[in-house]
Amino acid sequence: MRTTIFVPGDAAALALGADAVATAISEEAARRGIAIKLVRNGSRGMVWLEPLVEVATPRGRIAYGPVAPAEVPGLFAAGFLTGGVHALCLGPTEEIPWLARQQRLVCRRVGVVDPRSLADYVARGGGEGLRRARAMAPAEIVRAVTESGLRGRGGAAFPAGIKWQTVRATAAPQKYVVCNADEGDSGTFSDRMLMEGDPYCLLEGMAIAGLAVGAAQGYIYVRSEYPHAVAALEAALAGAGDFLGNFTIEVRVGAGSYVCGEETALLESIEGKRGIVRAKPPLPAVAGLFGQPTLINNLITFASVPDILAQGAAAYRDLGCGRSRGTLPFQLAGNIKHGGLVEVPFGLSLRELLYDFGGGSRSGRPLRAVQVGGPLGAYLPEAQFDTLLDYEAFAAIGAGLGHGGIVAFDDTVDLAGQARYAMKFCAIESCGKCTPCRIGSTRGVEVIDRIRAGDGRQIALLEELCETMTQGSLCAMGSMTPIPVLSALRHFAEDFGGKCE
């Protein structure tokens, strides 16, 4: 019986040398005349332990990490194929506290399953949601999604069921299901990990959506910065056989435009145009891709659906707090000791995530600021770390959870510099359609430069500029760029030259 060894093929693991580890393991096994089965799984999400090698044993999967190629002969010598003792041994993977404390639903198979094997996916419970959906009326599927309380995971947190119902109720000969996998927010990587670690879950969610709204064609729009995710999806589609029935999915690759993560710009891009934001209405649910009713959701939204149908809407709704139901895969990033993927129900505090999971800063210095929700998210000071991770609790402090990305900064950060970057990023990425965003962002960089040079009178001008951008921009790019700028100014005034009184 060949021992199965798991070496992640996830992009973060690859960036930390997983391919060299996989090669070293194959060579060492061959040298010793041992037959092994090497599986390139996704990542378990414990990025500081990557490359994390797992060995299947009768006691379950035993983890070793972080493994360097030079340590491979030593691992064999220590009997790691039977879970032998070694300095890198972390014990049974599922019992590692960081993982054991999580409640993984949407990411339950990420890092566990062989992402290239439909058979493995099905053996681990995959396909059950789609099987049930096929026996349900479209309206029943939509009702299950509505009753689960699932909200859009891209950042806007719009109730998914309402969107699904709108598309279902709009009559048209052709409808589309579009997955937004243009995960451009810095500090986020859950979409990438799911595509690379459990792509069939996404395909299943989209096929269920197709049944619910009456669409037979799906598109997945993936950013060009994610070539490994594109390859994983293409491989999964090639191996899907008749798993999706008559629902067809095509992968479309972006081209380095952040604003294409905005749903209407994304649709323009699939149509082969510049990624320019459309005015709404009409909503994409009524007139979306190629002018047809289109269900466009974030990847995590679609990937949440198979489990909701398989386990029942109530099981999902029972998790979370307030109006934020279910779980969110948070991503701990930036200057953090134990960064990675933390899927938990809504309701933990930011502090628990930063310290109980994250272990504080990577540099060892105090954490000073945290940006939650990507480049358009607020910078929060230590005084707000006790905020509960819940859409409404974050809205109450003028912040947002966005796509669940959390970027930590230690006390060497200059928040005036970060505010300037927010404006600069908006200037680089603005699609140019509306004036407040296109011009306001460039003026914003200039005004912040003058403030940093000591002209405190410009603070009022910056605030007015932000007000114009917030009220006058067509989409979130321009209207939310003021959030990081003003939160930095409000909570870290001392970084702006102490002239903010």
Added chain:
Amino acid sequence: MESSAIVAHIIEQHRVRPGALLPMLHAMQDALGCIPPEAVPPIAQALNLSRAEVHGVISYYAHFRQTPPGRHVVRVCCAEACQAVGGEALAEHARERLAGSGITLEPVYCLGLCACGPSVQVDETTLHARVTLEKLDALIAALESAS
């Protein structure tokens, strides 16, 4: 195959797809390293677009380039999560180190490696995490000696 033949072949492969332009441009850049100016008129004709519309799309997206890159393309992440762990100093160091080297340096705004930054991508295939100044120097030296 000559580049005009490659262009013609790619146009034929993709022209009937709905929203064919981006897949077509990706295929061309993958095959030729860039989208040469002489490819614009036949693309426009095949898709019933004006040359200005095609040019508008090519120049809108940061990923597409109209001239060939250097021997290698090094992308350094300049987004917040990498900034939090020294990404700006790394990008500045890369600028100085790669000036006049024949290797193209491009900024990239997030590679999705945010828990192990600063991150670098080489030639769209190879990824590197927790890149220090020394590690970057070694990476560049390896690229220079290989090419």
